[in-house]
Amino acid sequence: MSDTALMTLIIVAYLVVIAIVGLAGTKLIRGTDDFMLAGRRLGPFMVLTGLTATHIGGGAVMGVSEDSYVFGISGIAYSVGTALGLILLGVLSAKQLRNLSLRTITDYLALRYDSKWVRGLSAGLSIVAVTGIVAAQVNAAGGALAILGIDPTIGAVVAVVLFIAYTVFAGMWGVALTDAAQIMIVVIGVPIASLLGLRAAGGFEGLRVFAQTSGDVVASDYFSPVGMGVGAMLGIITPVIMYDLIGQDFYQRLFSARSAAVARGSAIGAGLLLLVFAFFPVIGGMSAHVLFPDLENTSSALPTLISEVLPVGIAAVIVAAILAAVMSTADSLLIAGSTHVTNDFYREIMGRDPQGDSPRTLQVARVWTLVLGVAALVFALTVPGIITVLSLAYTMYASGVFVPVMGGLLWKRATRAGALAAIIAGSAGGLAGVFGLLDYGGVPEVVVGGACSLVAFVVVSLLTRPEPAEAVARRLTPEPATV
Template identity: 30%
Template sequence: MSLDLLTVAAYIGAMLWLGWLGMRRASDREQYLVAGRNLGPLMYMGTMAATVLGGASTVGTVRLGYVYGISGFWLCAALGSGIVVLNLFLAKPLLRLRVFTVTQVLERRYHPLARKASALVMLSYALMICVTSVLAIGTVMQVLFELPFWLAVIIGGGVVVAYSTIGGMWSLTLTDIVQFVIKTVGLMLVLLPICLWRVGGWEQLAVRLPASAFSFAGLGWGTVLTYFLIYFFGIIIGQDVWQRVFTARDGKVACFAGSAAGLYCLLYGLVCALIGMAARVLLPELENPNNAFAAVVKGVLPDGVRGLVIAAALAAMMSTASAALLAASTTLTEDLLPGERAGLWRNRAATLLAGVLVLALSMWVNDVIQALTLAYNLLVGSMLVPLLAAICWPRATTTGAVSAMLGGLGTAVFFMLRDGLDANTPIYFSLLTSAGLMLVLSLADGRARPYPAQK
């Protein structure tokens, strides 16, 4: 394991060095928050894919592949489809707005009250997305290096907090490009081929797993629909993803490079599901499926190669964690505690504060899929209807929007407490409640603010 530790230590050192380089480029607020709005196709594609594919997508999809088979792919498929739609149809108008947050769009359409209410939801969402990836980082490091869980969280999550705080979006961009390359090589070109070889090839995988493992309906179509309602729409309205859209040089870059990133997500989901299926053959008696990824890495790969794949997994998790962390701090400084004249120290202080809170929450939550579901239930259940109405329905009003947010949020929380985080009811009923309140109260109010023309 000494060689693996050396490899991981080199990776962590490289991330901190890239964070320092990003700090030198983050000379003002716009550079810190959106990298100067000047990323080209390759950097935009890499950073967009790295943002979406994190701890839940990697560890969670491997776990779904272990339990359900190839249908575990649907989680990443929902995320990737959301990326494609966002970049094809919404990126150009979003870039013209020259804003920093999702909630600023709501303020332009409704009232400052709508911005404040939605910012609280967006802050909660971003924090929980970051927690899922830090939790995954801790799980992997705990199993592979036999560390106490709290120490694994502090080390892995602390690196993310450090480079995100000092350099903002420029640090995230530089680290994401390296992380994108590392996880592509480590997972697609190293771990999957070795796992299939250890199983005995595709033929042996087909023989040793039940036929249901090769069905794309193995998760159940109800669960697949829920994934799309939660993750597809969550990607379309999430602050962490929108903030990456704002970094594109122009609409053409966002359209083509962003769509390529979405297609990459689909391929990544298939790879992780297949790794989970191979892990089920190699480690059939695994006590906790949440540890399937770490266990197969530890049990299948030789020294040195194992370190590369661990670095690849950490790359996937850290990229999403850093994106969500910066999204949380941006929501805090731009929406909840605005102060445009303050220096960069204020943005860095907010990022550090959000990072400390994330590390604390990661000690408490214990399931990456459940944490991800919680985050997206809150976001989509409360924010999807008001945001779509702001763009598509001229008669939507502030009263309807704020009521839809609060009603959807309360309904989602109620059904998650009653039926559990794995249930489909929280997202179904929260969307119905939110849509009903928006429709009835907007029609009753009748004082719509016209959407301002953009220059």
């Protein structure tokens, strides 16, 4: 049997095992809260691995190694953003919002501002964002399967079918179980493969010689921490940090925690773990460029390196774990999107099933999981590049929603009208830059959009009358049983 055939067999077997582990979660689902939030019973290990897996799939592994293959050390930008974002999430808001026993981050906005319009606009933007981020995972999965000789488009379709299949049935329980099973393989296997790849490339001296002699890169930029450009790095880091602080997929993990203390500690722990892990995909991507300078599909840089420097059996398990982590990121995002539809639109805005726990609501959640997965596939096949898609999705959501969320937490004078103005102005400003309607001269679109949102938020809030503080406090008082 050829090495490629053996690797294919091992990867298929691994994914079957992971699917079985995930589907085991169906036995724990008795209602919509079990499907969306694992019954709020997850402990620190499960929450930490879940938060880590949400970033460590398509972004912090595949995306960073792809950027590092092209730009060198500065490819670490995305990982730096993810780590800082999760640490800030733990410090600023994880404990406070978990105490409220919410289902979505837009539940908080609706409570804080007492507005269905705020809920609807922010939930709509979040759905667009999570669909775009799933699309990035689809691109990453296609890149991972490309080393088996599978066309990336066909690989993307296969990945979508796989992660939709077990997400629809297993929900958050399935996601949590698969995260715990595979994340340790990734955080151990990727560093080993990257260091072995670095040795095969001649160590850091080999990277230096390659950068000086290759016509593909500029040596001074390849080893500069800002080699891709400060503006480009800020364009990656800023929206990632902002998204981490408001992203439904992260809060859904925190809301699944069994306590507020678990939510806070797990967010900080996941950020620190990602910060340590961040350097290895960079080393792997740069080493892959030395060893495979003519790689056509740069998103498969790290899987190609793994398949070449490790024994075929170990390589197959690590590649399979990366692929499974990518799909785990995607499935948690799909649940985040379908939770918005069922909780924010179906239950709260449309007034169907006020308790949110009927079989019909669970059916709605599963149908929308399928719909959003198909939409993500279309997006992935339309917009190439993992980090490009991620940055686009983060910008669209963070520009409008970041200020109302953080402003609501930090500023008591904020008003409903100010929040609405911030969402509209920020989204318009960010999207105008993303689609080239306005030229911001190298300033990241999310920064301009966020600035527009902040100005609108402050000005309109100061011009309108705030609710009595007692009324807001009553809505935001935790239930004693959930503290």
